[in-house]
Amino acid sequence: MILFEKKGFVGVLTISRPEALNALNSATLDELYARCEEIKNDPELRCLIITGAGKAFVAGADIAEMRGLTKAEGYEFGMRGHRAFSALENLEIPVIAAVNGYALGGGCELALCADIRIASERAKFGQPEVGLGITPGFGGTQRLVRTVNRAVAMGMILTGKVINAEKALEIGLVTKVVPGEQLMDEAMAIANAIAQNAPIAVRNAKKAMRRRYLDALDADLEAEAKLFGDCFETEDQQMAMTAFVEKTEKKPFTGK
Numbered sequence: 001m002i003l004f005e006k007k008g009f010v011g012v013l014t015i016s017r018p019e020a021l022n023a024l025n026s027a028t029l030d031e032l033y034a035r036c037e038e039i040k041n042d043p044e045l046r047c048l049i050i051t052g053a054g055k056a057f058v059a060g061a062d063i064a065e066m067r068g069l070t071k072a073e074g075y076e077f078g079m080r081g082h083r084a085f086s087a088l089e090n091l092e093i094p095v096i097a098a099v100n101g102y103a104l105g106g107g108c109e110l111a112l113c114a115d116i117r118i119a120s121e122r123a124k125f126g127q128p129e130v131g132l133g134i135t136p137g138f139g140g141t142q143r144l145v146r147t148v149n150r151a152v153a154m155g156m157i158l159t160g161k162v163i164n165a166e167k168a169l170e171i172g173l174v175t176k177v178v179p180g181e182q183l184m185d186e187a188m189a190i191a192n193a194i195a196q197n198a199p200i201a202v203r204n205a206k207k208a209m210r211r212r213y214l215d216a217l218d219a220d221l222e223a224e225a226k227l228f229g230d231c232f233e234t235e236d237q238q239m240a241m242t243a244f245v246e247k248t249e250k251k252p253f254t255g256k
């Protein structure tokens, strides 16, 4: 479910579960973690691009898998996501997200783990979790607020509204929007420009720039996992996820 290829000094990691719009289930998260560990130990690599196969970047965490989780299992699922996403984010080499399509929920959160994000004109971003009876659970409550301004992050997470690539550019979530067919060339051009520079200096610059960003992040991610887990076994979570899986109409939320 995770494809990896090397192009010179640049690695390209592709989330590939197109039948489910690359939704992240436990197996995909564990594979992502394992790939990141391999990349970490590859001394030839100088930059990594992450993208998705087909029409989505990643359409979120797997709703079918989450639907029946208990609170404790919800917490574990969140922590499993954190293990994989932090392994990606903590790579010493720069990471570029080439967002080719839907980046919703866990997909937007995955893109947030990258150092630089660029998007196809078709890309869509959002944290729609509150409409599923849960909070963002793979770092969105922490990384989005550290990336765009607080009110913008609050607006995205609390309304659950999806935004297009132009809007993502306007709020600083991505740095460039290009036609879909140019996305990977553009990502490779940025990656190659980085890879031409002195590797130790590039890694140290990334490390230095992330000092403030990383402040208390691990503890905050754990706090997020607890709050995420607490949303499970509620009537609202079960109703909304069942409606998605069974393709039926959602009922009004009751707060139970």
Ligand code: CAA
Binding pocket: 019, 020, 021, 023, 059, 060, 061, 062, 063, 064, 081, 102, 104, 105, 106, 107, 109, 128, 129, 132, 135, 136, 137, 138, 139, 140
């Ligand atoms: N989980 C599981 N399956 C998913 C999925 C997800 N997040 N997103 C899409 N799929 C599956 C669909 O069930 C469908 O499967 P079948 O063909 O077997 O029915 C297949 O992928 C194609 O999806 P659609 O038919 O829905 O495609 P579409 O083009 O009509 O709609 C979409 C695309 C708007 C992205 C829609 O699929 C959608 O709304 N997906 C869910 C988005 C979402 O809510 N993401 C957040 C998840 S919660 C989360 O991520 C929590 C966290 O932080 C940890």
